[in-house]
Amino acid sequence: MTAAAANARAQIARRNKVRQFVTPEGVDLELRIASAGLRLGALVIDVCLIQLILVGFTLLMIWALGASESSIAISIWMLGAFLLRTFWFIGFELGQRAATPGKRLVGIRVVARDGGRLTADAVVARNLIRELEIFLPLTFMGFSAAEDTASWWTMLAGFVWSLTLSLFLLFNRDRMRMGDLIAGTWVVMAERVRLDRDIAASAEAVAGALTFSDAELAVYGIFELQELERVIRAGDARTMREVADTIRAKIGRPVAEEDDVFLLSYYRQLKARLERKLLFGKRREDKYASD
Amino acid sequence: MIGSAPPIAIETPAFSTGRFRAEREADWIAFDALLTRLEKKGAKALSSDELLQLPLLYRATLSSLSIARATSLDKALLEHLEALSIRGYFLIYGVRQSRLDRMKRFFLHDWPAAVRSVWKETVVIALILLLGTLTSWSLVSHNPEWYYNFVPEELAGGRDPRATAEFLRGTIGHGKAAGEQEGALHMFATYLFTHNSQVSIMSFALGFAFGVPTMMLEYYQGISLGAMLAVFTSKGLGVEFGGWLFIHGTTELFAAALSGAAGLRIGAAVVFPGARARLQAAADAGRTAGKVMVGVIIMLLVAGLLEGFGRQLIADTLLRYAIGTLMLLFWLGYYYLPRRGGA
16 A cells, blocks of 8 residues: 555545645635745846846946946946846846746745735745845855854854755745745746647547446546546657556456557546546545545 | 427436536637737727627636636636636726826825835834944044045045044035046936935845844944944034035935835834734835835936935035925925825
8 A cells, every 4th residue: 555655645635735825716826836946046047147138237327338438327227236136036026927037937926925916015024034034144244255174154144044944945845935935925837838639539539439338437526537637638659658558458448459549448438437526525536545 | 598499308418517508608708808909909899789898708718717617627618617717706896096197196096105104114124224324433532543444445435534624525515526527427326226215225125034034224324323323523514514414415315214114114023023913014014115115216316316416416505404304394395294085
């Protein structure tokens, strides 16, 4: 039963990431907390974009400086760099999608923890704290590079201390930064999912002949059904061959038809069977659960 | 829906997820298209008919999600409906005011109200600043050697107890040294603004560590101020130095105190959450502090302008005092004068 235990553990892990978020209409949106890896990815993308813009801006200002011989370009540069660094995150997160370009790319967004509107002050608070989280460790590193070895250990201690602030999000279940904690926000998944075709419906046209007995369908649960759905949608011939052979071996059927025809009709009938049971209030999570 | 269906043969079930999808799919696609346009171009891109459609389609999608969760095992469908509902929810319940309205509200109400609500912290931070100033002032007045402990050599720029009164007078804009670098004033002002803003953001951000680093930072600011003050008074330049400091100092030190107060508010909320949960208290304090901090950055912009331009161009001590006092009165009035409509 180790496979069953692992399966159950994975399900609990998935459920631990889901937060209740009930709309006024009474539907739970089941928001999923974004993982630390995605957060880091978004940050890296944003920092790269800021640097790129900064380089472009600097070149423009150098050109302006050469052209106009006036030092006003330097002030504009200083002001621009400051505004870019401070308001990049704030500006984008105040927008409709509450996400910086980096966050949009990895499919996450900021929401208010209490389910209300994401207010400007919350966005400001969570992003000003970022200054501390990123720059404090950097400052300590800078110091340790500049100072002599006598104070090296204090610098290391300072660095580690500041790192615990920066890595705060690893130590709580909701993956909140210090800034999220103080602003009352979460960062959650918000990818766009395309509406894919209904493969159960198209299966009716392809293969009506192939029928499976109830015993043959009773070997799998919802988890396996949805894995099968993923395989069919991906449509990779080698994977389909492997999966089809596994199912055939399990239910004891000879190789008699094309893999895709076999898989599609098996999928359709398994889905119909499990959905019928669902209507009667019986949800069989995976093949280890009782039928 | 099921009740109104005509009697059908036993083999075909009255409800199938395929039929459910075929019936509702058009709504989801229409909702998706509306949302995409709303995200890209804002509410202006939609006609009034479409705006009226929006909540209907949103509710239809949510109801589809509920039904699909209870009946369908099609993962792609479920995930699409979930993502669509989340997108729709945040767009429809997200923004209720235009940006201009929000700005107006911030300047007329939110900003002063937030500053008013941290008045206790502001008093504490102001006292700490004063304490730091007095400490170093009394130490340096009695023994000038202390000065070198408080102000780093490179920051002092020659303004230390060894300097002559004539040199010191020059550094605060009286005499020959003044007026030389007028061309670079805007650069100086910008530098001061960005530097001070960063220090203030730090002082705010450090607040959540129970406010202790914030208080230390403010105390340290007071220390260097007091040390300078002592040097100038010992040379009989106290009044002039005061004017040099006062013109922008009232705004800048006020902003520094407010940023410290914002940090302290968060620290205090974490340590003493009162009847609320600690997380809730921190979130409430963070929102107030966030408003204060936007104000602080605006104040520092004003201070940078006063320091960079005003102080270098206006050499008359009395006028400097007058401008400084005027700014102080303006801020005090803006923040603390009781007004109608606020609550």
